[in-house]
Amino acid sequence: MEESRLAKLLKRYGEERKAKAIARAVVETRMALGPIGTTQQLSDLVVAVVGNDHALDKLQRHSHPATKTFQAIRIFVNNELNELFNGLTVAHRRLRTGGTVVALSFHSLEDRVVKRHLQGIDIDDEFSPTISAKYRNTATWHSEELMQKCLQSRLWDVSTKKVITPTQAEVDRNPRSRSAKLRFATKR
Numbered sequence: 166m167e168e169s170r171l172a173k174l175l176k177r178y179g180e181e182r183k184a185k186a187i188a189r190a191v192v193e194t195r196m197a198l199g200p201i202g203t204t205q206q207l208s209d210l211v212v213a214v215v216g217n218d219h220a221l222d223k224l225q226r227h228s229h230p231a232t233k234t235f236q237a238i239r240i241f242v243n244n245e246l247n248e249l250f251n252g253l254t255v256a257h258r259r260l261r262t263g264g265t266v267v268a269l270s271f272h273s274l275e276d277r278v279v280k281r282h283l284q285g286i287d288i289d290d291e292f293s294p295t296i297s298a299k300y301r302n303t304a305t306w307h308s309e310e311l312m313q314k315c316l317q318s319r320l321w322d323v324s325t326k327k328v329i330t331p332t333q334a335e336v337d338r339n340p341r342s343r344s345a346k347l348r349f350a351t352k353r
Contacts (some may be wrong), residue, residue, distance in 0.1 A: 168192045178274065179237025181189035183215050187234060190214045205232065246278050253282045257320050260352045267349040276346045283307040283350045
């Protein structure tokens with residue numbers, strides 16, 4: 166994979182701030198020493214680029230500098246975000262009217278896909294039913310008819326406005342739950 170594409174992948178799927186530097190190091194290493202063959206080699210390369218300063222998570226635990234890089238590669242290789250969207254689409258087709266879909270996500274990219282799907286937000290559409298999207302482009306005005314049609318075409322009734330997150334007591338009992346976000350909606 167070329168450097169610019171790898172940098173974009175690390176930035177988009179890993180939300181890695183130093184994506185360009187990591188991508189450049191990977192490409193230079195491949196050219197000088199051959200393919201990176203192990204996860205340890207990649208991990209050492211990322212540490213060499215970004216340093217060994219461990220970031221802290223919500224529980225004040227250290228996280229490895231290569232965590233975001235490995236997350237990006239995993240999401241890309243497994244096509245996770247598309248699979249999640251497809252799963253939500255299939256759930257809508259299979260559920261009866263009044264049935265409930267529940268989605269549990271563990272990072273912001275997954276949660277964004279779930280939230281947008283359940284709220285019927287398509288960033289490619291001319292009009293989005295959310296208030297914030299309506300005011301983002303005030304130069305474009307939409308007819309009342311278009312707005313009503315869009316609101317009526319929503320696939321889900323979202324039961325809660327806010328995402329459900331674990332309580333501190335739950336995180337204390339189960340530290341892995343710290344990043345979990347639960348959303349649910351009923352089929353229209």
